Amino acid sequence: MYSEHCLPIFKPTVEKTFLADKIILSHGEDSYLLEGSLDFLKSLHAAMNGQNTIMQISDLVCTELPQKKHEDVLEAIEQLDQMRLLEDNYFNLNKLNYISQDVIDRWCRNFDFFGSLLSLTENKYAIQARLQEAKVCLLGLGGLGSNIILSLAAIGIKNVVAADFDRIEQSNLNRQILYKESDVGSIKSETAEKRIKDFYPQMQTDISQQKFESMEQLSEFIQGCDLVIGVADKPRMKMPIWMNEACVKNKIPFISGGLSVNRGVFYSVVPGDSGCVRCWRSQANEESSLSKAVHEDKHTTHTQFETPYSWPAIIPLVSFVSGAMVTEVVKILTNIGSPSYTNKLTQICFKNVETKVVEQWEKQPDCPVCGS
Numbered sequence: 001m002y003s004e005h006c007l008p009i010f011k012p013t014v015e016k017t018f019l020a021d022k023i024i025l026s027h028g029e030d031s032y033l034l035e036g037s038l039d040f041l042k043s044l045h046a047a048m049n050g051q052n053t054i055m056q057i058s059d060l061v062c063t064e065l066p067q068k069k070h071e072d073v074l075e076a077i078e079q080l081d082q083m084r085l086l087e088d089n090y091f092n093l094n095k096l097n098y099i100s101q102d103v104i105d106r107w108c109r110n111f112d113f114f115g116s117l118l119s120l121t122e123n124k125y126a127i128q129a130r131l132q133e134a135k136v137c138l139l140g141l142g143g144l145g146s147n148i149i150l151s152l153a154a155i156g157i158k159n160v161v162a163a164d165f166d167r168i169e170q171s172n173l174n175r176q177i178l179y180k181e182s183d184v185g186s187i188k189s190e191t192a193e194k195r196i197k198d199f200y201p202q203m204q205t206d207i208s209q210q211k212f213e214s215m216e217q218l219s220e221f222i223q224g225c226d227l228v229i230g231v232a233d234k235p236r237m238k239m240p241i242w243m244n245e246a247c248v249k250n251k252i253p254f255i256s257g258g259l260s261v262n263r264g265v266f267y268s269v270v271p272g273d274s275g276c277v278r279c280w281r282s283q284a285n286e287e288s289s290l291s292k293a294v295h296e297d298k299h300t301t302h303t304q305f306e307t308p309y310s311w312p313a314i315i316p317l318v319s320f321v322s323g324a325m326v327t328e329v330v331k332i333l334t335n336i337g338s339p340s341y342t343n344k345l346t347q348i349c350f351k352n353v354e355t356k357v358v359e360q361w362e363k364q365p366d367c368p369v370c371g372s
């Protein structure tokens, strides 16, 4: 199960409390009480210094405590690994094989975060490398998009293709904190590119003042990307449909979200695994004639780029939603966790700051978009 090079050590995120007759290991929300043979636990702890292989650890412990067997040591290491308390120091000693020194300096705080979720056989530096190598497409640089692009740069996503056709307005500055007052009147795509290059000069960006007017145009734009983030809200009802069709056709996962009065909402689609937006709509129409009528009316009202309604927004909700969406980006790109928002619409509400699933759907085998 474990490599012969494996050098087990407690993760640096594990807090150890030694009491007279027990050891308490704390790790985030988890807390473990180790009772029983304290000599064994202490011997094991001393041997797991990050320099010894599992065989060497076993030899050291069994020499010190002759009543213990190799199987006892291996079983203890396996149990600690199942609790996600151990990492392989081999990866720490050889990290330059996986990432460069500039990445180590800038993203050192990411590594132990990723490491806290991994088992002894997994490499936390490889998670960062996956983010560095991925290519992400961001549609829209408004409220959510301008916050998301900064988060993508901060977490270490190096390759970003983005589009937005708007100019910066005074009224954007209550939430679009990538821009400054002196930018009012400037083109968002140009200003965003400049700001993001100031923040992360090595980021490979291709940001254009693109206005999408068809699914085909969108499909062309997202070619070669590993993931799409859709936060362009114009044309309002058509963008989710075009994005869904373009992403499913190209087998590219996508994440979308927005603000709706005093709540934020978000969902994701992983083509081949989850249902798509068409699956969602057809099930919602079947389940509720009222939902169908409202949705059809919205299509009539919002066919143009300009819509007659007010779209309120405040920065705290924008931050919540962009945070939820970038969390999903990390999970999908690195496989460090399963996607959290497929087959459901999740909301976070300003009133109680709680997330809840407000709509759910399943992949429809006969879906005209994603069905086989």
Ligand SMILES: [Zn+2]
Pocket: 275, 276, 277, 278, 279, 280, 363, 364, 367, 368, 369, 370, 371
């Ligand atoms: Zn579908």
